[in-house]
Amino acid sequence: MSARGNGGKSHGVVVVGLGRFGTYLAASLTQLGHEVLAIDRDPQTVQRWSSQLDQVVQADSTDETALRQLGIADYERVVVCIGAAVEASVLTVLAVTEVGGSTIWARATSRKHARILSAVGAQHVVFPEAETGERVAHLIVSKMLDFIEFGDDFAIAKVRVPQPLIGRALAEVAPDDRFGVMVVGAKLPGERFEYATPATVLTEGSLLIVEGSIEQVGRFAGMT
Structure with missing residues (x-):
């Protein structure tokens, strides 16, 4: 029943x-x-x-x-x-x-x-075909590993730490002010995802959970 x-x-x-x-x-x-x-x-x-x-x-x-x-x-x-x-x-x-x-x-x-x-x-x-096509297109041309988009101006994505930011703390990077995104979580190598704080250091090989518009997140992930 x-x-x-x-x-x-x-x-x-x-x-x-x-x-x-x-x-x-x-x-x-x-x-x-x-x-x-x-x-x-x-x-x-x-x-x-x-x-x-x-x-x-x-x-x-x-x-x-x-x-x-x-x-x-x-x-x-x-x-x-x-x-x-x-x-x-x-x-x-x-x-x-x-x-x-x-x-x-x-x-x-x-x-x-x-x-x-x-x-x-x-x-x-x-629109399953259109939504899948758009999603795959974003993943192909960006360095995002995965993302969820909520409307036109907000997305949450999983990205690798951009090379220029390796070894720096979030307080120093100030991603909200400089890139328009907020880093809400970080997974250090060999550890679980944890909420990010200003003291979180962006170590090489780490994964980040980032929120912002899809364009802002894409630019952040593709920083070289």
Whole structure:
């Protein structure tokens, strides 16, 4: 029996569309311990994934009656992973909206597609290909090892200590004033990450957790 929220809804997730994105998402959610109800209209796809996911059903996700019969109104979250078939994607979001009660996430393949999905009821729209491409581009052309971007003006990144700063304390470097970034954590060789202080010395081989805009962090990481 799945856990229920205060409103009696399941904490599980409905994943609609078992293409590449949908299957990765469903598998990841399952590995994280979440109940997943996966839906696809192709019987061969359903058969292929039935042994790997707990609940996989064949259904037309654009059919409101079919969705009601599957009980998706009992789930807090529905993710519409249909990408190339734009009409099916939009009609599925519309059908889930009509069933009501669930937070809807939807995959878009273009900005126009995203606007339509939002207009018919999707609260969250994601661009997995575009977001991945942008992320990889930043990593290729910068010296950041990893990063998370929160909007246009704030990011948190993992970087190596820039060569010119090796052996200097943060109080001396003053990264906030000079570079517009804040060093919030440091991992010295052989040790764990710790919160950085003005006395933290930037030793060679150390990793830093830095916050600022993506451009500021990129310039800091690439300092030579």
